[in-house]
Amino acid sequence: MDERDLALLKRGDETAFRRFFDGHSPRVYALATRLTDQDGAALEVTQEVFVQAWRGLPRFRGDASLDTWLHALTVRIARKYWRGEVRRRRREARYLDERGGAPHVASIELTAIDLQSALRELSPRVRAAVVLVCIEQRSYAEAAQLLGRAEGTVKAQVHHGRQLLRERLDR
Amino acid sequence: MNDEELDRRFRALPREIAPPVGLWSAVATRLGEQEATRSESRWRAVAIRVAAGLVIFLSGATAGAWMSAPSTEPLHGDPPFLAAIRVQQAGSALVRATMELEATAALTPGSAATVAQGREVVHSTIELLSRRVAGP
Numbered sequence: 001m002d003e004r005d006l007a008l009l010k011r012g013d014e015t016a017f018r019r020f021f022d023g024h025s026p027r028v029y030a031l032a033t034r035l036t037d038q039d040g041a042a043l044e045v046t047q048e049v050f051v052q053a054w055r056g057l058p059r060f061r062g063d064a065s066l067d068t069w070l071h072a073l074t075v076r077i078a079r080k081y082w083r084g085e086v087r088r089r090r091r092e093a094r095y096l097d098e099r100g101g102a103p104h105v106a107s108i109e110l111t112a113i114d115l116q117s118a119l120r121e122l123s124p125r126v127r128a129a130v131v132l133v134c135i136e137q138r139s140y141a142e143a144a145q146l147l148g149r150a151e152g153t154v155k156a157q158v159h160h161g162r163q164l165l166r167e168r169l170d171r
Numbered sequence: 172m173n174d175e176e177l178d179r180r181f182r183a184l185p186r187e188i189a190p191p192v193g194l195w196s197a198v199a200t201r202l203g204e205q206e207a208t209r210s211e212s213r214w215r216a217v218a219i220r221v222a223a224g225l226v227i228f229l230s231g232a233t234a235g236a237w238m239s240a241p242s243t244e245p246l247h248g249d250p251p252f253l254a255a256i257r258v259q260q261a262g263s264a265l266v267r268a269t270m271e272l273e274a275t276a277a278l279t280p281g282s283a284a285t286v287a288q289g290r291e292v293v294h295s296t297i298e299l300l301s302r303r304v305a306g307p
Contacts, residue, residue, distance in 0.1 A: 050198045
């Protein structure tokens with residue numbers, strides 16, 4: 001993206017924003033798909049990223065690249081989504097408990113499982129660390145900054161996540 | 172599975188995934204809604220400030236009882252600041268009611284008569300409020 005495009009974006013030019021969306025949405029959607037564990041959630045997160053980007057672009061100072069800024073925004077919105085999702089699932093579990101427990105769900109034996117599905121089985125925190133370091137190729141320091149965690153914590157989460165993924169993929 | 176094999180699988184994942192075709196429309200709709208809400212908020216803020224200023228101007232005295240006064244009596248006598256807050260709250264409630272009404276009209280085909288009745292109620296309430304502010 002050149003200076004002229006960036007200036008147009010910061011002024012709120014709709015055509016420039018449409019080009020920006022077309023150019024960046026596949027990366028954002030891929031990241032959102034990996035950070036969340038449901039297809040619908042990835043869409044919601046991607047939509048929210050671009051709505052907030054539209055609002056935030058006039059204040060974009062260019063300290064980091066636009067790509068990094070957009071990635072940070074995606075991670076922040078995905079984290080907000082997990083927190084809401086965790087609360088929702090807890091509420092539902094409580095509701096079911098109060099009414100005599102959750103209905104029995106037959107366990108599913110997965111005979112063939114791909115990496116994307118295995119990723120979705122990780123906890124949101126571990127998954128985010130693995131996605132940023134192993135797929136997005138961010139350094140531990142960058143991932144730690146994006147996730148708001150200590151670098152050591154991210155290293156431990158990546159190690160743990162990789163171990164779980166190997167086990168799942170070996171099944 | 173060893174580390175190299177896992178890394179190979181990571182690298183094989185696509186860095187980009189084309190989002191569904193309708194995503195841009197959804198984003199554009201949200202942006203349009205936001206702009207509408209923002210301009211509406213600006214309008215509302217101005218309207219409420221004007222109403223509050225009017226009350227401060229009209230009600231000079233400090234004694235009085237808004238709560239106990241019958242609805243047909245003016246607001247004269249309420250402490251100006253208190254009266255201003257009450258009119259702000261009433262104004263906000265009316266604007267919210269109007270917005271809900273318009274939203275209902277947009278979502279419910281064939282609801283024109285009901286919506287017109289609703290508008291009447293909102294307008295008569297505004298008139299009543301104006302009478303209370305202005306006095307006889």
